[in-house]
Structure formats: C-alpha cells, structure tokens
Amino acid sequence: MESIFHEKQEGSLCAQHCLNNLLQGEYFTPVDLSSIAQQLDEEERMRMAEGGVLSEEYRTFLQQPSGNMDDSGFFSIQVISNALGVWGLELILFNSREYQRLMIEPVNEKAFICNYKEHWFTVRKLGQQWFNLNSLLTGPELISDTYLALFLAQLQQEGYSIFVIRGNLPECEADQILRIMRVEQQHRPKLIGEDEAQTSAGQRPSVQQGLETRHGMEEGVIDEDEEELRKALALSRQDIEVEDEEADLRRAIQLSMQGASGSSTIIGTKEPTPTIIPSTTESTAGGVPQSTPSESLTAEELRRRRQAYFDRQSQQQAQSASSPDTKLTGGEPDAGHKRSQ
Template sequence: MAEGGMDTEDYRQFLQQPSTNMDDSGYFSVQVITSALQVWGLELVPYCSTDERAKAALENPAQMQAFICNYKDHWCTIRKIGNQWFNLNSLLAKPQLISNTYLALFLAQLRNEGYSIFIVSGELPECAADDILRNNPVKSCSSPRSHVFQTQSSSSETDPDVQAALRLSLQDSGQYDSPDVEEIALQEALRMSMQASSSSPEEDDDEDSLLKKAITMSLQC
C-alpha cells in the first residue's frame, strides 16, 4: 500500500483500519483483502495517489479491470465482466450495469460520499462469465433505475449532485478547466447514458437471468 503513496488519504485510512483479520461483526480488514488478492498476483493501489497506475485510472478508469471500495465497515466491488462494468454492491437488489461513460462519474460520486477506492492491479483470472457476457452483453433497460444514478425523471441533467460529481471527476483527471467545456462534457455524458435500448418484458427477464448466471459464475472463479 505504501508504494501507492504514503501521503494519500487512502493510505492514512488504510493505517487506521483494524489490524485483526476479522472483528465480532464479521468485518474483514484491509490486510486480509490485500493478502487474499496477492495469492492471485493482484495488488491494491489507492485510486488517488501518485502511482502511475492511479494516474492512468483517473484519466480513463474504463481501462482498468476492477475497483474495490470501502466505507466504514462496508466493502463493495466494481469490476469489468466481459466488456461491461458492473456495480456488485451487496446492498443492491441485483448487479448494476455501469456504462463506460458513467464509470468516472460514479467513482467521483463514491469519493464524494467518503469511500476509499482502490484499483485492483494485475490480471484477473478469466472465467466463464467473461465469455458469456462477451457473446451476450447485457442491454441497458429503458427504466431510469438502470442507470448509475437512480433519477426520478429524464430531467436529471439539472440535478446539482450529478453536475457536482461530474465536475469532481473532470477536475481529478485534469482534462477540463473551462466551465463551457465542463458543461458540454456534462450534457454529452448525460445524453449517452440516457440512451437506452427499448426491450420487451420478456427480453428484460432474459437479460436479468443471463446477468445473474454470469455474476454467479464470476463469484465462483
């Protein structure tokens, strides 16, 4: 962890984590997760650090393979399966599809909420779920609930929280300095994310079944 930058907030939070493997509530420490990943040749790198891998992730997080996020005693994983990104947060009713366009925005939102984010560096083991989703990618549903932000209507482009999260993401990457450019990027990101393919209830059921099967196989790898 120190290799990712000893002056980062993520590293300071890492040092404050309990040193025991698991507490009475069943919460695993960072050390246990780090050791478990090392068995597979994987490493945790703080998302906002001076490490070159972190800089690459800030510039284009979609090029990474997975992120592990922690807030207090809750852990969740955001990872690529096949060619698509999914939020595998156990607090959700089911895995949540995240478009490449919205991935940076979603990570910025998590940081704004106080999550510590770590890049999973290394080659993830290939599994059957990757093949399934490469051949049969999950289609986004037309319902607003399929998007990263659970908006109530299509007027989400005026949501100040969404705008603030996107600006945080743009500032982190250092790609945009002009307010006009930020506004254009915001509108484009929202437009692309709100483009949903129309599907029948039967197709939605098939997609849900396929997704559940793929995620189950992924967790078994």
C-alpha cells in the same frame, strides 16, 4: 445477467462477498479470511515483541482487539490484500499521486474495490461492460462507460476509499459470454430489504439516498448538443415573456389614451368601439402625451405611461368614492366626460 455471480449480503460478511463477486465464484469463506486475519495478528504481535515483551507498548497491544477482524465479520484492507495476493492480484489506491500520474482512464481498468465505514463492494468489468456488484443490491447493476468516472467521483465525494485491481483475474463464464454479446438493464436493482423499509419506516434508507444521487447524476448527463438546445429554449422563453409583457403595456396605454380622449369599450359587447387618436401630440388629463399608432415606443416609455394610467385610475376611484353620482365601469371615461352612445 444470470451468468454473473453475485453474492448478496449476509450478516457483516461484505469483505467475503466483495472478494467472491470480484473473482466471480465462491473462492473465500469466513474461515479462510479469519485464518488470514489471525496470521496478520500474529505477525504484528511478533514485531511488537521485538521491543521487549515486558514493555508497556507490548502489554497495551495484547489488550487491544484485533485490527484485522471482529466478531461481526468485518475484515481489514490488509486481509483483503493478502487474500488477493494468493491470485497474484494487488491493490493500488485510486486517488494516490503515484496512480494519478499514470493518467489512466477508469474505463480502461479491470475492476475496483470500494470501502466506506467497514462496507466493501466490487465494481468490475465483464466482457465490454461495467457492473456494480454491491452485495447490498438485489442483483448486478449495469454501469455505462460514460457514467463510470462520475460514479467513482461521487463515491469519493461521499467518503469512499477506492482501490484499483491490478493483475490477471481468473476466467469466468460471465466474462466469456459478455465478450460476444451485450446486455441491457430495464430496471435498476433495489437495495435488499428496501420495500420492507419503505413500508415500515415510510422512507428510503440513507444508503439508498446515496445510490439515487448517483443515479441522478447518470440521468443528468447529456451531450453538448442537448445542453445548447436547452439554453436556446430558455432564451426563447425569456423573449416570449418579454413580448407578452410589452403587449400588456401597449394594451394598458391604449386603454389610458381611450379614457383620456372620451372613447370607451361598451360593456357587454365583444368588440371595442373604434378609437380615433389625433395625429398631433396632445396632453392628456394625466399629463402623458399621446402619439400616433405608427410611433414606436420604447419599453421604458411604455412602463412610464402604464404607471401614469394606473395613477389616473386611482384618482378617478378616489373621486368616485367622494361623488356618489359618478360611476366608473370598465372602460368608462372619468368625470367630466359623457358616455358615448
């Protein structure tokens, strides 16, 4: 991207950087823009004087500072518009009704100028690729065609005014080179002074947070197939969780039926002793009927039996606490049953 002209921020001269980055050359200086601003101020003064130089409105106007420039280096949209008029270029408000009626995709335009709180920057197409030429960045930022519309929408959401550039931009070296080749960007450019800001303040500047939000949008853009795959994976994970829960319920019911029938797991062995369950339905001590292994149980029945099992365990623990001679361990049966040997 060495061929791309990119003026970096100096003072508050973002309007100058915006214009030069758009035109891809050092076409305007602060003196040039100041001259345009002074000319606009004089035209406004003459219009106000038409109402009478002794009028209150005229005297008030003379006392007010210029609305087209200030000492910090800020220049108004009127100054930028007049400067572009020298090149036969005009500005159209991106979200105006007149422009929206045209139904033009942003990717089919040539360039945009963006403004928020007196900061101006350019987004321009060079060759077949789009670049964010913000003077606050350390270099040009590549913007994919698919992300451009989202990028502009995010700027609007943040309060930016966006203007479409209409007319023929001057020829430039970068445009000629990028017509026959494409570039890739391995690392996004940082904000100027970002590293120093992180070291001194321990956090990123607020402007960078806005940039990261937009980057997050780009990284979050996935095709429909990927989205469907994610949904399928999410559903499969839910099914697995349900299966795991049902397996836990079945194990809990098996333990409860073992405890009621006098069978248990011998402490210290790896495998449980076989449990014989009658084929006919019987009532256990907890009032929960037993069933054959082949009988299919619904989730509601499993939950009900598990709850009954937990209730019996609570009763057994209460009895154990009142009777010091009775001891319950792991899968041991409750009082009244002898431990199988």
